[in-house]
Amino acid sequence: MRMLLTLLGIALLSTSVHAAVAAGENLLINGRFDAEQVEFPEFWSPSSAKNVFYDRVGGPDGEQPAVVLKIDGDTPGSTSLRQQGLTLVPGETYKFSAYVKTKGFQCRAGGLIVHNRGWISATGISKFPADSEWTLYERTFTLMPSRNNEYGVAMYATRQTGEIHFADVKLEAVSEGARQGSSSQRSLVNAARLVPLQPLLNKIPRSNPELTCQFYRFQGQEREILECVVTVDGDPIPAQVIPLANDGVLRVRLAGLPRGDYALNAVVRHRETQKTVLETDYAISIVDPPAIDLSNVRQLNNLVAEVLNQPVSANAATQSFTFVNPRDGWVFMAFTGGKLESGSTITLDESDTVITATTDRLEAFRELAAGEHRITVSGNRADARLIVRSIPEILNYPPCVSSRVPENGSYGWDFMKEHILHAVTTLNGGTLPGDALPEAKARGLKWLANFNVDAKGDPAKLRDRMEKTAGMTQPQYDGFTSDELFFGRPTISNYAQALSMVRNPQNRRVYTWVVGKPSIRSLHSDFISTCLNASAGRGRLLFEAYCHPRDNEKAAAAYLDNMVGETMRRFNAFYPNAAAGTGIIFGNFNQIPIISLEHNPQVDFKYFLDMQVNLIANSPDFKGLATTGYWGTYYGDEELVRWSFKLMRHYAVEGNKEMLSDRYGFKYNPGLLANGDFTDGLNGWTASPAAKDALRTRAIAGYGKNSQGRWGGGSAGDTVCVMTRSAGKPNRISQTAEGLEVGKTYCLQFVTADMKDVIGEKYNPRKYGIDVELEGVEILDDKSFVHIDRRNTGRYKDNKKVAKINLNRLVFRAKSATQTIAFTDEKAAPGEELLINFVQLKRYLEP
Template identity: 65%
Template sequence: LDGSRVRADLAGLAIGDYTLTATLRRKDTGATILQTTFPISIIDIPAVDRTGHRPLNTLVTEVLAATVKADPAAQAFTFTNPRLGWVFIALNTTRTATGPSATLDGEELLLQDVGSALEAFRELAPGEHRLAIAGNTAEAALVVRAIPEIFNYPPCTNSYVRENGSYGWDFMKEHILPAVTTLNGGSLPGEALTEAKARGLKWLANFNVAPVDDPDGLRERLEKHAGMTDPRYDGCTSDELFFGRTSIDHYTKALWTARNPEARLIYTWIVGKPAIPSLHTDFMAAAMNASRGRGRLLFEAYCHPQPDQAAAEAYLDSMVTETMRRFSAFFPNAAAGTGIIFGNFNQIPIISLEHNPAVDFKVFLDMQVNLIANRPEFQGLATTGYWGTYYGDEEMVRWSFKLMRHYAVEGRKDMLSDQYGFRYNPGFVANPDFAEGLAGWTAEPAAPEAIRAGTIPGFGKSSQGRWGGGAAGDTVCIMARQADRPNRLTQTATGLEVGKAYCLQFVTADRKDLAAKTYNPRHYGIDAELDGADILPDRGFVHVDRRNQGRYEHNTDVAKIALNRIIFRARTPTVTLTFTDARAQAGEELLLNFVQLKPYLE
């Protein structure tokens, strides 16, 4: 007995799998009060020589940096992997007809052409590994880095906003696969599965744990799930558990007793922070010790933007860093079994964390990944990545994995946003959600009160899909179309960079449809005019939400919106935005909000 912990001395046991039985008895009578069993494994952890290892940030360590000579003969290199986990291998050269080729621990290593380098991701055991390069015709730099597992949910699944284009395998190869190791859910059609396996990637099915009311029934469903039986998968993710619900104990019991003879990966999605020592430590132990110690607890770090960068930093400390502190307080070395999974879903009207148009969500997401790459609380973090890629717009998806490449592959510490000139608050449009009435705007109403500010409770949440934003999106500008002439609403944006691409987004809807809950989706008659801008028509769109049913119950049986997106190149540092209802029918009362202007990632 060590304080409040009971320690079992297992010295002398041979390497292998065992069942550990723990019994609590009364000291005076010997009567059994409690008895439980746990599956355990005795493993050999090799000594790792860290000489030459160079930490780049809290996520990435360089374990080899060498020069490959211009020599077609095989050249051998050794490196040590500090833990069971992923490595990134890169050879700074291009492929020719004769090579180069590579082997890792005697087996062929498929190198992918990525820009001017040949690269690979592999999950390796801890200890020493041998890498050989043959057929090299020009001197090249070789690097190997120990990196976290990089997670993406889901692969090859298109956005509900079809105007974003395909998120299929070709898109993934260009924008996602240079910074991902593990795929969850979705699909891998055609040759995608074969190619993913050749790349060494993992694919996990998604297991719906509900209802979590019967440990035995839950265990049986888990054991029969495709992630545990289908040869295409490497395991599954259990979706989802909550620290705030006592039913978490049913899952704990199911996980301890589940049969997993192939040691397939079982990852567990979790919401909230641990608070109850016995209940939550047991759960964390079960989740992280699953799959012979390869289980993961995936924290849903779906962060909501704050009004300014200082407030965002304080929020992220509470939302993300404090969660990691609590994990570590409840479970020793928790980072080694934890995944911090961020939300990259920003797609109005489906589901969007980007509920403040005054904030460039690209920078806010950058702050999140930068946090875990720099704060010591995340040292040795096992996994990071995203949930919700198919709910992100095409720009956000591309940016998301540029961030993973920057921090989790290259090991950078600096903000990627700084390289692009992105700012948390771009500041181009004042009062973009009309929360302050018409302040900052110049109104030219066709009649008295034909342009006015208003509030429509629930509009942002129900019709626009602003997730977790409270009343964000409920304030609007109302344009009542007159028979004789249209209304005009104007604001001048300053400080733009000539030649740079920008994205203007805005939401339109019909006030009368909202009041009557009328389903009449259409391209509403509010348009934007931009003076001082060259429109890039192939990148913009108007998406009309025609769904009869939304993602959640509160998104169903509500009036629909149109999301308008205009991509333009600034011709002058000043661009005048004018909204007009010239296309509207007389008597229509149309709504405008979420007027967002931000730099666009080309």
């Protein structure tokens, strides 16, 4: 269909003078030094990994990150951390601010400076005391000239000794001229982009046919007057060419278009020369959204709304009910309080039989369009209730893949039916063996393949790879997830271009895994918009919320607000109502020695995971969230896997608000044992060495990460207790746990290794001779084990150079309120130096 687009107008909402950056906006990219899932903050270049360090929690509040420029010893050296590519305005006013701490610091020249091209001149903050605690420094200055207005920022020191720490570094444009002409990372930020913001391109309502876009354009010397020409299906719009100001917001009014699908073309060009600056095409749809009456919708928490709760009488006659799904998305249906007889059915929208007498739990999940739906009960002979709830999509990665610690048992289809499928709508990756696939489809589940993005290079080639992936071509899949993108990497732009070109005639789902927080307005708004508009507006942005525990519950809550809450706030700031297309996907992997977020033995990770899901269920930041779930189920121990989906059931299916941990007596800090990682020497332990120096503590750099798999934990796990076996009596350490509840089950875990293997990076797996003494308890043998890590082939071939550990786990039922726990090296060979740490005692969740 070719038709002239009748415009009520393309209204430019920005004024003729529009600042390039806002007052108070940080011109530095990633000035907070965020580095989620990477070793060093993106967009910053250190002079040397030997002398420039990253501390994830070293900042002023003990939570935010910091960078450290450090020279050990008395021999001076030079250090620097730099960010290039800033476009600034000479003669205008700017302001530097940063938190700085020093220790034995001296240098010939150094500080926090902005320099011109070639570093001919510099200005900034340059005088610091030799020793100081965290101090906020600020300086306002007038900028010197530079060729092409190009500048860089550096934290540096020449002839340095000692150390200097920086946190929360900001460069702000103060004067109007500075705000008008300044920008960061010229090649990334200043590329011309026209970003559709709202509504989704395939959900433009005919009753209000308006599409709002944001135009980002070249800055600096590129100040020619621009104009925009919009056509639909190739027809130009006469007399509707509007001059554009810098960074304009455009409202394209589409009045006169009937309901249907169209191709919209937008050309931004120089008004005088007619030279094209940007041309882009969008597939759009004009739709008639259903009228939705929300009067019978009862919001239970952020994630769940009850849309039907009605009694069903013991009447074999057909009984019908209507409910309204408030948005496109998933619903949970349950027949409760009664038993369905053989031949009885519950049917959705006249044709989909969702529940029969043989349906597991008499429950079902379905993905439905927004609007009114009918549910029919036939042949019922019991008084019961019919419940329907609007719920988020709940994702599990991966299905039917068992743990690399085989003592956990199988995580196959039978395990999933018992512990997982009561709280899942969407499966990602993994495998569905035997008859599991038809059963999964009968349950209404979606299954997405996983695709290795590799976004470097030509976007067209990436587009071709995406179109050929299994999730787009094989019938068992409903789409795929792109794994993975980082806000801190320039290749995010290549991916957005490729995704916008993907041909998807079957409209399969394309979801995008992403790491970090958006920070570059033009680049990251474009990326978010592209991801959410994929699959005709059913695309998802899956944020990897893989959270690291803190020492106490208060610190953990502050950390989660920044790690997860602030990320969602930024998503919504960069794209209106981004939550409606966002997935907050938590990490439920805690499996030492494979990969573990459970860094701190003093913390019960079950409670910490509960805090995370509770946050999205209750904080207004997550109102309307589309998706949640987990990555890493096969890397979780069997207890955490079961607990993970109890949490999803509790919050994302039942709609609860209170902590589930309260029902089970779980605590953030159980407080049953102290100093389980020996970070405070032997304090808290009763030590009985067999000989002088036979029992001691020491630090071994990298042991926690390399041998134990404590992922992203910094130096967590690097301190150990060393037992050197004497020819006579063994070494012994002990501690008495208090406050146990008689009859309740507990899990004791500890890790052992051989010190010579660890120091020598030697692969020599075996059972080590450190054992635990537990008297007067009931050991649950089927839940207890000693796992000997033997990985050294396939994807783990590099582990041949890593010393192997034993993961010792004992699950027991307490018979008294106090329990002495002792460790000895009696079974070690004389002269063996064995290590122990990660001594943890916590309540255990029985199946």
